[in-house]
Amino acid sequence: xxxxxxLFFAILGCTFNPMKPAKSQIDLFKTTxxxxxxxxxxxxxxxxxxxxxxxxxxxxxxxxxxxxxxxxWYAFLMNEKLIKQFQLITVDxxxxxxxxxxxxxxxxxxxxxxxxxxxxxxxxxxxxxxxGHSFGGPVIAKMAMLHPDEVSALIFVASxxxxxxEETKFIQKLxxxxxxxxxxxEPLRVCNEEILxxxxxxxxxxxxxSEIKANIFIVHGDKDPLVPVENVDFLKKMTHPHSVxxxxxVNHFIPWQHPEAIEEAIISAGAL
Numbered sequence: 001x002x003x004x005x006x007l008f009f010a011i012l013g014c015t016f017n018p019m020k021p022a023k024s025q026i027d028l029f030k031t032t033x034x035x036x037x038x039x040x041x042x043x044x045x046x047x048x049x050x051x052x053x054x055x056x057x058x059x060x061x062x063x064x065x066x067x068x069x070x071x072x073w074y075a076f077l078m079n080e081k082l083i084k085q086f087q088l089i090t091v092d093x094x095x096x097x098x099x100x101x102x103x104x105x106x107x108x109x110x111x112x113x114x115x116x117x118x119x120x121x122x123x124x125x126x127x128x129x130x131x132g133h134s135f136g137g138p139v140i141a142k143m144a145m146l147h148p149d150e151v152s153a154l155i156f157v158a159s160x161x162x163x164x165x166e167e168t169k170f171i172q173k174l175x176x177x178x179x180x181x182x183x184x185x186e187p188l189r190v191c192n193e194e195i196l197x198x199x200x201x202x203x204x205x206x207x208x209x210s211e212i213k214a215n216i217f218i219v220h221g222d223k224d225p226l227v228p229v230e231n232v233d234f235l236k237k238m239t240h241p242h243s244v245x246x247x248x249x250v251n252h253f254i255p256w257q258h259p260e261a262i263e264e265a266i267i268s269a270g271a272l
Contacts, residue, residue, distance in 0.1 A: 029074035036077070039098055040121070042114035044105075048098020049118050052077045053087040058126040058152070059119060060266055062090040065134025065158075066194055067187040069097035072133075075259060082263065085270055086129070087122055091115050093139065095190040102186045106197040108205070112142035127152035129269045130214075131262065133255055134227055135194070137161050138202060144212045145205070151214040153242075153269035157262060158220050158252050160227045162234035163202035209238035215272055216241040217265040221250030221258075243268060 029050075030037075037050045050070050060082070062073040073090035082088055092098050094105035094114055105111055119128055129152050132140035137159020144151040160166065216239045220232050235241060245261055247254065254261060 025075040042117040045100045048092040051089040053083045055123045059122040059128040060086045063132040063136030067191040104193040108142045108201045129153045131155040133157040145208045153215040155217040155265045166199035218244045221247045224252045226252040
């Protein structure tokens with residue numbers, strides 16, 4: 001019974017990041033880049049992060065999906081082209097990795113406040129570029145809403161942003177029951193709990209999209225089975241995108257299968 005529950009939640013309940021393709025790069029960074037992995041006191045809790053590059057250069061912050069961790073972006077922290085131009089920062093969202101693991105934070109505002117705290121490590125005075133994959137998309141949107149004059153660009157990668165497209169499945173509601181939660185591995189439990197409230201959180205963002213002043217870049221696969229490509233239509237309606245890149249035949253896992261699309265967006269955003 002337990003193994004079937006875990007499988008159902010991994011497939012149906014959460015935006016699960018397939019780390020296997022990036023495992024060798026993750027292991028390499030954990031070994032060679034271990035001195036770049038840190039924690040600091042955020043607005044609400046301790047936040048885990050990793051950074052490389054010159055802190056006098058413009059910061060680029062990578063925000064993972066649900067579940068996930070800062071580790072999923074380590075390949076980007078070894079990208080020499082990006083390192084030369086930016087300070088690259090990847091963070092653990094609240095509830096994951098080194099950021100109060102297992103303690104679910106459903107509030108997008110509190111998540112945004114905590115992650116914004118990490119940007120104080122940058123000394124450039126330049127506005128950051130924020131990259132959000134999946135659940136990370138609404139988090140970076142909230143960061144830009146809270147700091148409309150302080151963000152240079154937002155790069156939405158397969159992002160869940162349209163509340164109308166958020167459907168709570170029976171298996172997710174089942175996972176929220178007290179007796180079932182204890183059977184679910186911690187990252188998947190946190191994933192399920194934050195996704196159960198995402199629709200409401202996205203609805204609360206609706207009046208604030210017009211407050212975003214940052215340049216908008218969108219990267220999405222047209223065969224995404226987890227976050228429908230129709231989320232792009234929502235972003236086009238609510239913002240004025242500088243660039244929209246629909247990847248033909250591509251699924252949800254762009255950071256690991258098509259990192260070049262994200263690299264291109266970052267370099268383009270940095271040139272503005």
